[in-house]
Structure formats: C-alpha cells, structure tokens
Amino acid sequence: MYELHFAVPMAGAILCTLNSRLDAAMVSVLLEHSQAKILFVDYQLLEIAQGALNLLRERGTELPIIVLLTDSEYSSTIDITSTSYEYEKLVDVGHNDFNIVRPRSEWDPISVNYTSGTTSSPKGVVYSHRGAYLNSLAAVLVSQMDLFPVYLWIVPLFHCNGWCLPWGVAAQFGTNICVRKVSPKNIFDDIIQHKVTHMGGAPTVLNMIVNSALTYRKPLKNKVVVMTGGSPPPSQILFKMEEIGFSVSHLYGLTETYGPGAFCAWRPEWDMLPPQERSKMKSRQGVPHVGMEEMDVKDPATMESVVADGKSVGEVMFRGNTVMSGYYRDLKATKEAFKDGWFHSGDLAVKHCDGYIEVKDRLKDVIVSGGENISSIEVETVLYSHPAVLEAAVVARPDDLWGETPCAFLKLKQGFHTNSQEIIHFCRDHLPRYMAPKTVIFIDLPKTSTGKIHKLVLREKAKALGSL
Amino acid sequence: MYELHFAVPMAGAILCTLNSRLDAAMVSVLLEHSQAKILFVDYQLLEIAQGALNLLRERGTELPIIVLLTDSEYSSTIDITSTSYEYEKLVDVGHNDFNIVRPRSEWDPISVNYTSGTTSSPKGVVYSHRGAYLNSLAAVLVSQMDLFPVYLWIVPLFHCNGWCLPWGVAAQFGTNICVRKVSPKNIFDDIIQHKVTHMGGAPTVLNMIVNSALTYRKPLKNKVVVMTGGSPPPSQILFKMEEIGFSVSHLYGLTETYGPGAFCAWRPEWDMLPPQERSKMKSRQGVPHVGMEEMDVKDPATMESVVADGKSVGEVMFRGNTVMSGYYRDLKATKEAFKDGWFHSGDLAVKHCDGYIEVKDRLKDVIVSGGENISSIEVETVLYSHPAVLEAAVVARPDDLWGETPCAFLKLKQGFHTNSQEIIHFCRDHLPRYMAPKTVIFIDLPKTSTGKIHKLVLREKAKALGSL
The missing domain is CATH 3.30.300.30 (ANL, C-terminal domain)
Structure with missing residues (x-):
C-alpha cells in the first residue's frame, strides 16, 4: 500500500484505498461506484475480494484486474486462480525507463477516499495532487517531524491516505515501519527495535498502550510523538502516555480535510498549568495548520463567525487547499457540503478568546x-x-x-x-x-x-x- | 522591516527591500527602476535616502512618500523635515477594521529583490505569493524548526526576504529577535537571554563566532541550529562551531530561488565518519528542498543531465514553484536565465552517486x-x-x-x-x-x-x- 501511494499516481492513475474491514457487498458497491480498473488485494482479504467480484459478475459489471499481494506468511493453499497477477512478479517485469505520467493540472485527482459505505450513499472524497502535496507538508509540520523520522504505521493508509503521511514521511527522508497486527507488545517492540520517532493512532490505540500488561512495556529511549484524533484524548490516558514517555499531539479533521486540518498547537506556557487545566487545553481541537487557508466557527444560517468567548456555539467550517475537491459522482452532496463557499464539517464547536476552537458535539451523531x-x-x-x-x-x-x-x-x-x-x-x-x-x-x-x-x-x- | 513583511502584502502592495549598504546613487537607481511609491527609512539611513531623493529630484522623477522609522536611540536632532510620516504615528492612525487586500492570483508578485545594483543593470528578482508561501514552509522544514522557535535575525531581511523566514517563523508561532548590531558578544547574549533556537548567518558570521574573545562566550543551554550558505563552511570553523554547541546546516541557493533551494540533508550515518570526511559531506550543496520541484546538474549546451559520478561537471539548474517569476522590467535577462525551460544558476557542480550535488566553481566569478x-x-x-x-x-x-x-x-x-x-x-x-x-x-x-x-x-x- 505504501509503494502504491507512489506507483499509482506516477502511472497517471488515481488511488482508491478501501477500508479493510468492509464486507464483500460494500466492496462491490465501492468498486462499482469508483469504476476501479485494478484491484490490489492482500492475500488475507482475498476472500472478501472474490465475494465482491462474484457480486459484480452477477450484476453484469465489468470486473477489475486483480493483483494479489503476498508476504512470507502467505500460504499458497489459498485459491488464487481467479487473480490475474501477483504483485511482486508484476514489479519484476516493470521497466526502469518508465516515464512518470505527471498530472496535466495540479488540480487533477490523486485519490478518492470513501467516508462511509452504505449501498445507498457511498461518498467518495476526491483529493487533488495540489491538496495532497500541501497536506503532506502540513502533516509533517504539525507532527514536528524532523529529517529522517521513523514512522510506525498504525493509522491505516485507507484513512485519508494515512493523513498524507506516506508522502510526508518520504519528503523528510523517513523510514516506514509497517505491521500486520497492532498490539501493545508489537508497538513497544517496534519502537525499540526500529527507533520509532513518530506514530499516529486513535484514542483506542492510546488506551491499548496505557492499559497494556507491564511485561510488554519497554522503557522508551527517546521521545515518541503520537498524533491522535477523532476524539480528544481523555486526561487520564494522556497523563499515563506522557508518564511512559510519549508526547501526545491532538489533531482534528475529517476525511474531507485530507485528515488533520487543525491541531492543538501546544503553547510552552501551558506546561506550567495544573494537570486538569493542561488536559482541558489538550482536548481543544485548536488552530488550522499552515496548509489550510481558513477554519472558522460559524452560524450556518447567517454565516456569521461566532463570538470568540468559549461559549457561543457554531459549526466548524473550512476552506483552503487541503479541503476536498468534492464528492465523486455526487454533485448534490458536494453542493450541500460547500454551501455558501465553505466546507461544512457537521461538527459543533466554540471558539476561545485565543482563537483555539473546541468541538462540543456532532451534528451528525x-x-x-x-x-x-x-x-x-x-x-x-x-x-x-x-x-x-x-x-x-x-x-x-x-x-x-x-x-x-x-x-x-x-x-x-x-x-x-x-x-x-x-x-x-x-x-x-x-x-x-x-x-x-x-x-x-x-x-x-x-x-x-x-x-x-x-x-x-x-x-x-x-x-x-x-x-x- | 519584519512588520512590513506582513503589512505591505496585506495592503495589496509589493515589497522591495533595499540593501542597507547601498549608497545614495544606487538607492536612487533602484527607487526609479522599482517605481517605488513609499520608502520606509530607518533613521540611521536617512542621509542616504535624502541623497537618493535629491538625485531623483534632479532627474525630474516623481518622489516616493517617505516614512521614517525610529527607535529609543533615535535623536531628534536629525533633520527629518523632508520626511512625510513617522512610522509609529502612521500605525497609530490605522483602522482595526481594515480589510486585507488579497492577491487576485497566487502568482501575483509579493516582492522584488535586487540582486546587485549597478547603474547599468539592476536585476529585480520577482517573487510570487505562491512561491513565497511554499518557500516559507520549505525554509521551516530545512531549518528543522519545531513549533514556537526563537529566531535570531542575522541574515538581513533584504536578502531574499530573509529566506522567506519572516513568514516561516510566524507560521511556526515563533519569536523574532531583531538586533541593530551583529557582534559576537551580542550573539551570545541574545542566545542566552531569549533562548534562541535558530539563526542564519554567512560563513563570515560563523567565523566571527569561533574567533570571538572567550570572555564574550557563554555556554549554550540548548542546541542552536545555524543555517549557513553562500559558500560551504570551512571544516575548522564547522568543528569549532559544533564544539561550542551549535548545529550547522549548509544551505544553497540564489536570490532567484527565494534563498535556499537546496540543502545538505545530513544523513545520520555520516555522524560516524572521521572529521575530514564529515567536513567533506557537510560542504556539499545537497538536494533540493520540498518546495523546489527539481534541481539538476546539466550540460547547458545539450541540456543533458551529467553522470552522477562526482566528477562530471555541469551547470546547476532549477525549476519549480520556488524559482523567481522573472527579472522585473527585464525580459531579455529573464529569457536568458530561463533558457530551455530551466533556471540557470551560473554555478558549476558535480553530482555524487547518492544524488547530492557539490558546487565546484562559479561561472560568473x-x-x-x-x-x-x-x-x-x-x-x-x-x-x-x-x-x-x-x-x-x-x-x-x-x-x-x-x-x-x-x-x-x-x-x-x-x-x-x-x-x-x-x-x-x-x-x-x-x-x-x-x-x-x-x-x-x-x-x-x-x-x-x-x-x-x-x-x-x-x-x-x-x-x-x-x-x-
């Protein structure tokens, strides 16, 4: 998947990563909606892929070419008769003198990310080369990623193209640690063995780490920055993570903002606050990153900005280069999302007097x-x-x-x-x-x-x- | 000057910083060539400015509005009768509700930087908003500037708009330390007092630091990153700087590349090399930064890339967003500089097998x-x-x-x-x-x-x- 984040755009094609937890029915719908021409399948997901292909066949839809990815644990007893190619063999016959197909325009799509798939309304969020480039740089900056980082992949690459970090880590000459299974033992082992400097993870992952058996834990030799998002890290988990030696960064965004569009930029003076206050500060969604032109909290009816008093509630809205180009083949949903020229996040928030925002509730539950x-x-x-x-x-x-x-x-x-x-x-x-x-x-x-x-x-x- | 790097673009105007070492004749030529409408003058340079205005008057050229900048050391005995405004008074009467004038296009100019001024051929390098934005981010990344940096201004703001770091430091929520006089004593005092994390300086400044009297020196409490360029840092100076506690980064670029267009990305494994080898590595001009699309070493006659063997010499050429838009009012020089679609640096270099370039000589002496x-x-x-x-x-x-x-x-x-x-x-x-x-x-x-x-x-x- 990491390699394909380079190979596919360099071939002039468009990435469409699918959530590995989807079932065959959903996969078939998304293959059809995205009009995918090639399906790269990890051998562990082959059964789901084959189920999806059967459904497509039943519907009389043209089938994509299948490329099977294997690894050392791959057992050849799996039936791959229906697959067309094996990935490594395909790479072997590639040409060294292949000319990269550059996008005609920087606004050309680089990827489509489906937010949630139901048969009725799959929403394919379209990213442009321009947006992905700028979000890669922004993601590096909000992660405080120096040169030659070592990044442990826990955030799936099918989530907003891994927050655009496949490209960001490469831009910083980084090393990528990819794992099949996320477990506390693996996380600690990988951090020590590969000298991991950065990783991302939902609060669930943080929770898993702080509640892990002590036998799995290893003392961290250097600070490991953990970017988390989705929901604010609970204070207890935050403090425990810091005790273990992690530095937790709180990011905020949506698939439509290429992943993180804002971050709780941690002001040095907040280090001095009592624990409860620090936790309150850390739970803020913060300020837009340098790739995002504007984030604001507005009354969606009047489009007026709310007063920055920490009390007045409005909807979080974004505009800028790192906001999606639109929903693929869904002009109606696109127009709705961009009503009045701003992307409507669907999240309700307040703005504090220092400009940091804090999400209070979700419009869409x-x-x-x-x-x-x-x-x-x-x-x-x-x-x-x-x-x-x-x-x-x-x-x-x-x-x-x-x-x-x-x-x-x-x-x-x-x-x-x-x-x-x-x-x-x-x-x-x-x-x-x-x-x-x-x-x-x-x-x-x-x-x-x-x-x-x-x-x-x-x-x-x-x-x-x-x-x- | 720092404030004006924001105020001027936000007023929809174009910055044109002048070298403070220029004489009245040169200033008059550049004012005329740039068609400047407002001249902001520090009181210490008022005499030169007045001399330039006299020359313009003699030539019958329309005079710019003068805005005088003073500070606590300013003595009112200086004749300012010819000036129209004082800066601080002008700021006082500004409107809080002033609407920022945004560029109509991101390709609109943000600044003109004169490379070298003779009466015959001043060359005004035009920067765009787009290029300045991307170079700001790139400069932050090559400087390894985390959030909340403290930047000591030694590189003048009239050099490539301070490598675009007025904007870059702001993007990282940084603090700017501006000084009237650069001396070893001041440098050490400022670093300690303001907890400086980053500074830039020509090799001359590094030389000044390592040759400073021991009485001026103070032990550095944290690593201070020094970006240097213009010519590679000599090995002795490099090692002495590192002994004192500085971390020296070698950058390479020209006014036409918004300052640094490349940098010697320091590979961790080079730390193990013997001193002479390390110094050789550090003296390389390196690889393009993430804001620059391409840097190559080419035969200017055939435009073929030289072999990456560390021996074959060619001319360093750039293309990308952080290459100037052109020379102001000089189409001929612009065309020449961009012959065959690449910006010709005029520097001769070799390319090593790892892709790092090393400048060997200057075409233009x-x-x-x-x-x-x-x-x-x-x-x-x-x-x-x-x-x-x-x-x-x-x-x-x-x-x-x-x-x-x-x-x-x-x-x-x-x-x-x-x-x-x-x-x-x-x-x-x-x-x-x-x-x-x-x-x-x-x-x-x-x-x-x-x-x-x-x-x-x-x-x-x-x-x-x-x-x-």
Missing part, C-alpha cells in the same frame, strides 16, 4: 469506535429494515477500549417480539461487524416538541450506562 | 564578501572607467574575516601612472564601499589562447596571497 466513524443513520437504516422494529435511534455508548460503541434504542411494532442478540445478529448480517450495535435497549423513544426522536436524551441514557 | 555577492564584472566596469586603466580583472582573494574580498589586477595605459590607494578611493567613489577592491595589483594580464583574460590564473595568484 457520528459514533467513533476504534478510530472508525460509524454513522448512526446507516445503522438505523438497517434496524428499520428489521420486520419487528417500529422506531430506532442509535447513539454512542462510551467504551474504555473502543472509545465508543453503537447503542441502539428500539420501539417494537405491536405484536412483534425479538431480543438483543437477535437484533445484533441481524445487524451483523447486514453491516460490517464493527458497525453493528453492541447494546440494544427496548423503550418508548423520547420525542422533541416537534415530534422528532430526542437523541440528546438517548445519548445521556447511553452515557449513564458506562462502558460495556 | 561572483565574490562573496561578508555574505554579500559582489559581481566582478561590476567592479571591472568601474575600473575600466578610470582614465589610467587599460585592462582590469577582479577575482576573489580569500579573507579570514569576510570570506573573500575583491582583488583587482590592472594593466595601465602607457604613459599613465597611479597607485593602489588612488584606485581603491576611485572605486569607493563609484561603488558601495564593500564592493571596492581591497587589493590592487599592477601586472600584464595573462590571456587564454582565444585572447580572453585568464581568470583562473588570477584566482590562483590571489589565493596565493592568502588573507589580508
């Missing part, structure tokens, strides 16, 4: 589980398709390991009966496993005065449940 | 004195204007303090008599003082087979003289 964004609406759509369900609402339940897990509140149709396990299994049959609710509660759903389901009340109920 | 570029041709033009001079050639003489000083070789016309002192005074009357030769030698000039003056022989003679 996204659930962030293990670093993956789960749209509550997508899960609800599946729940609504269950014969017994009358009303459904999904919100986040706090979780020590995953950060959050989906929690479903359901009202059943009169005369119908089911139970939590049956609902969970139903969801697992129709969604990627990680998107299925882990908790199901049957109640009369609270409503707002206008008759809508009162999600705020449900969020509070889910919060009160505590971690699973 | 530029003399680098105290960080200032002196064109030998400009000095020769003045010498040729002396009634007694038949032939003149100016080359660099090595100098412990200045790096190099101009050394003139002259053949007098038959029947004419003069002496070194008279020639030096003549040059000082017609050139900025620093450009006047410090050494004058009367000989029959050696010639090449094609009848041209054999500068290589003269350079060797000047070298053999040793330091003044």
Whole structure:
C-alpha cells in the first residue's frame, strides 16, 4: 500500500484505498461506484475480494484486474486462480525507463477516499495532487517531524491516505515501519527495535498502550510523538502516555480535510498549568495548520463567525487547499457540503478568546469506535429494515477500549417480539461487524416538541450506562 | 522591516527591500527602476535616502512618500523635515477594521529583490505569493524548526526576504529577535537571554563566532541550529562551531530561488565518519528542498543531465514553484536565465552517486564578501572607467574575516601612472564601499589562447596571497 501511494499516481492513475474491514457487498458497491480498473488485494482479504467480484459478475459489471499481494506468511493453499497477477512478479517485469505520467493540472485527482459505505450513499472524497502535496507538508509540520523520522504505521493508509503521511514521511527522508497486527507488545517492540520517532493512532490505540500488561512495556529511549484524533484524548490516558514517555499531539479533521486540518498547537506556557487545566487545553481541537487557508466557527444560517468567548456555539467550517475537491459522482452532496463557499464539517464547536476552537458535539451523531466513524443513520437504516422494529435511534455508548460503541434504542411494532442478540445478529448480517450495535435497549423513544426522536436524551441514557 | 513583511502584502502592495549598504546613487537607481511609491527609512539611513531623493529630484522623477522609522536611540536632532510620516504615528492612525487586500492570483508578485545594483543593470528578482508561501514552509522544514522557535535575525531581511523566514517563523508561532548590531558578544547574549533556537548567518558570521574573545562566550543551554550558505563552511570553523554547541546546516541557493533551494540533508550515518570526511559531506550543496520541484546538474549546451559520478561537471539548474517569476522590467535577462525551460544558476557542480550535488566553481566569478555577492564584472566596469586603466580583472582573494574580498589586477595605459590607494578611493567613489577592491595589483594580464583574460590564473595568484 505504501509503494502504491507512489506507483499509482506516477502511472497517471488515481488511488482508491478501501477500508479493510468492509464486507464483500460494500466492496462491490465501492468498486462499482469508483469504476476501479485494478484491484490490489492482500492475500488475507482475498476472500472478501472474490465475494465482491462474484457480486459484480452477477450484476453484469465489468470486473477489475486483480493483483494479489503476498508476504512470507502467505500460504499458497489459498485459491488464487481467479487473480490475474501477483504483485511482486508484476514489479519484476516493470521497466526502469518508465516515464512518470505527471498530472496535466495540479488540480487533477490523486485519490478518492470513501467516508462511509452504505449501498445507498457511498461518498467518495476526491483529493487533488495540489491538496495532497500541501497536506503532506502540513502533516509533517504539525507532527514536528524532523529529517529522517521513523514512522510506525498504525493509522491505516485507507484513512485519508494515512493523513498524507506516506508522502510526508518520504519528503523528510523517513523510514516506514509497517505491521500486520497492532498490539501493545508489537508497538513497544517496534519502537525499540526500529527507533520509532513518530506514530499516529486513535484514542483506542492510546488506551491499548496505557492499559497494556507491564511485561510488554519497554522503557522508551527517546521521545515518541503520537498524533491522535477523532476524539480528544481523555486526561487520564494522556497523563499515563506522557508518564511512559510519549508526547501526545491532538489533531482534528475529517476525511474531507485530507485528515488533520487543525491541531492543538501546544503553547510552552501551558506546561506550567495544573494537570486538569493542561488536559482541558489538550482536548481543544485548536488552530488550522499552515496548509489550510481558513477554519472558522460559524452560524450556518447567517454565516456569521461566532463570538470568540468559549461559549457561543457554531459549526466548524473550512476552506483552503487541503479541503476536498468534492464528492465523486455526487454533485448534490458536494453542493450541500460547500454551501455558501465553505466546507461544512457537521461538527459543533466554540471558539476561545485565543482563537483555539473546541468541538462540543456532532451534528451528525457520528459514533467513533476504534478510530472508525460509524454513522448512526446507516445503522438505523438497517434496524428499520428489521420486520419487528417500529422506531430506532442509535447513539454512542462510551467504551474504555473502543472509545465508543453503537447503542441502539428500539420501539417494537405491536405484536412483534425479538431480543438483543437477535437484533445484533441481524445487524451483523447486514453491516460490517464493527458497525453493528453492541447494546440494544427496548423503550418508548423520547420525542422533541416537534415530534422528532430526542437523541440528546438517548445519548445521556447511553452515557449513564458506562462502558460495556 | 519584519512588520512590513506582513503589512505591505496585506495592503495589496509589493515589497522591495533595499540593501542597507547601498549608497545614495544606487538607492536612487533602484527607487526609479522599482517605481517605488513609499520608502520606509530607518533613521540611521536617512542621509542616504535624502541623497537618493535629491538625485531623483534632479532627474525630474516623481518622489516616493517617505516614512521614517525610529527607535529609543533615535535623536531628534536629525533633520527629518523632508520626511512625510513617522512610522509609529502612521500605525497609530490605522483602522482595526481594515480589510486585507488579497492577491487576485497566487502568482501575483509579493516582492522584488535586487540582486546587485549597478547603474547599468539592476536585476529585480520577482517573487510570487505562491512561491513565497511554499518557500516559507520549505525554509521551516530545512531549518528543522519545531513549533514556537526563537529566531535570531542575522541574515538581513533584504536578502531574499530573509529566506522567506519572516513568514516561516510566524507560521511556526515563533519569536523574532531583531538586533541593530551583529557582534559576537551580542550573539551570545541574545542566545542566552531569549533562548534562541535558530539563526542564519554567512560563513563570515560563523567565523566571527569561533574567533570571538572567550570572555564574550557563554555556554549554550540548548542546541542552536545555524543555517549557513553562500559558500560551504570551512571544516575548522564547522568543528569549532559544533564544539561550542551549535548545529550547522549548509544551505544553497540564489536570490532567484527565494534563498535556499537546496540543502545538505545530513544523513545520520555520516555522524560516524572521521572529521575530514564529515567536513567533506557537510560542504556539499545537497538536494533540493520540498518546495523546489527539481534541481539538476546539466550540460547547458545539450541540456543533458551529467553522470552522477562526482566528477562530471555541469551547470546547476532549477525549476519549480520556488524559482523567481522573472527579472522585473527585464525580459531579455529573464529569457536568458530561463533558457530551455530551466533556471540557470551560473554555478558549476558535480553530482555524487547518492544524488547530492557539490558546487565546484562559479561561472560568473561572483565574490562573496561578508555574505554579500559582489559581481566582478561590476567592479571591472568601474575600473575600466578610470582614465589610467587599460585592462582590469577582479577575482576573489580569500579573507579570514569576510570570506573573500575583491582583488583587482590592472594593466595601465602607457604613459599613465597611479597607485593602489588612488584606485581603491576611485572605486569607493563609484561603488558601495564593500564592493571596492581591497587589493590592487599592477601586472600584464595573462590571456587564454582565444585572447580572453585568464581568470583562473588570477584566482590562483590571489589565493596565493592568502588573507589580508
């Protein structure tokens, strides 16, 4: 995947990385929507790929060429008769004098990143060469990455092209450490063995590190910078990470902003604050990085900036080179996202008097589980398709390991009966496993005065449940 | 000057910084050529400015508005009747609600930097907003400047807009330390008092530091990165700097490349090399930075890249966003500089097998004195204007303090008599003082087979003289 981040654009083609947790149905939809011509498949995901190809075949869609990637652990007992090429063999027959196909315009697309895939509305976020270049430099700068960094890949490359760091690490002459499996033992082993200087990871990964068995831990010989995002690092985890020897940077952004669009630039004077205050400062989403032209908190109705008082709430909006070109083949969603000339993040925030922003809530009720964004609406759509369900609402339940897990509140149709396990299994049959609710509660759903389901009340109920 | 690097572009105007060592005649020429509308003058340079204005008045040229800058040492006995405004008073009446005038295009000019000023051929290097933005980020990256740096200004802001670091330091939330006078004592005092993390300086400044009286020196509490360029740092100076606690980075570029276009990216494994080898590595001009698209060493006749063997000599050429837009009001020189689609640096170099370049000689015989570029041709033009001079050639003489000083070789016309002192005074009357030769030698000039003056022989003679 790292090599392909160079090979594909240099061949004049467009990258479209797919989430490795997707099921065959979703993969088939995204292959079709992206009009992919070549599918590179790791051997561990071959079965899903083959399932997706079967679905495409059934629909009469043209199939992409398959290139299989293997490694030393690859067992040839896997059936690869349906694959066209093996990656390493393909590389072997490449030409040394191949001329790089440069983009005709710097605005040409370099990649498409799908934010969340449902059969109804996959959204392909288009990145340009220009944006990816500038975000690479910005990501290096916000990571405080000196020359010759050693970067441990934990953030998947299918997440905003790894925040554009495949290119950023290369620009800094860096070394990339790629691992098949992320575990506390592996993380510590890799850091020591390869002299890792930087890594990224969702709060879940931080959680995994601080809660790891002491036998796995090794004393860090140098400071390791960990970039985290998705949700602010909880204070306890933050302090424990720093005790172990990590330096945690809090980044903020969306797929539509090439990953991090802002960061909590840590002011040296904040080192002196008492722990609780420091944690409060660190949880801010901060200021835009140098690749982003503008980030603001605005009233979406009037497009006026909110007062920088730490209280007035508005929607976080971005504009600049490191905002997506648009959603692939979805002009309607693109126009909506760029209403009034700004990209609407869907996140609600306040602006502090020093200009740092702090996200307070999500407009779209996204659930962030293990670093993956789960749209509550997508899960609800599946729940609504269950014969017994009358009303459904999904919100986040706090979780020590995953950060959050989906929690479903359901009202059943009169005369119908089911139970939590049956609902969970139903969801697992129709969604990627990680998107299925882990908790199901049957109640009369609270409503707002206008008759809508009162999600705020449900969020509070889910919060009160505590971690699973 | 630092404030104006923001105020002028934000007013929709174009910066044109003038070398503070220029004389009134040169300033008048550059004011006329640049068509400057406002002249900001430090009170210490007011006399030169007034002299320049008088010359403009004599020529019937429209005069710019004058804005006087003062400081606490300013004595009001200086005649400022001819000035229109005082800077601080002007700032006081500014409007808080002033709307920034953004460039219509990112290719719009942000500044003009004059490379060397003679009445015959001032060359105004035009920088664009786009190039300055990218070079700011690149300068931060090659300087390994983390967030919240403290930058000591020794490189003048009239040199390539301080390598674009006024903007780069701001982008990293940095602190700027500006000083009136550069001396070893001041440098050490400022570093300690302000916790300086980064500074730039010509090899002359490094020389000044390592040869400073021990009483001025103070132990450095943290590593101070010093970026140097113009000519490679001599090994002895390099090692002494590192002993004192500085980390020296070798940068390479020209005014036409926004300052540094390349840098000797220091590979960690080079730390293990014996001192002489390390010094050899450090003296390389290196590799292009991430803002520069391409740097290559080419045969200017065929435009073929030289073989990367460390021996084959060619001309260093650049292309990319951080190459100037062109020379202001000089299409002929612009076309010449960009012949065949690459900017021709005029420097001769080899390329090593690892891709690092090493400059071997200068096509144009530029003399680098105290960080200032002196064109030998400009000095020769003045010498040729002396009634007694038949032939003149100016080359660099090595100098412990200045790096190099101009050394003139002259053949007098038959029947004419003069002496070194008279020639030096003549040059000082017609050139900025620093450009006047410090050494004058009367000989029959050696010639090449094609009848041209054999500068290589003269350079060797000047070298053999040793330091003044």
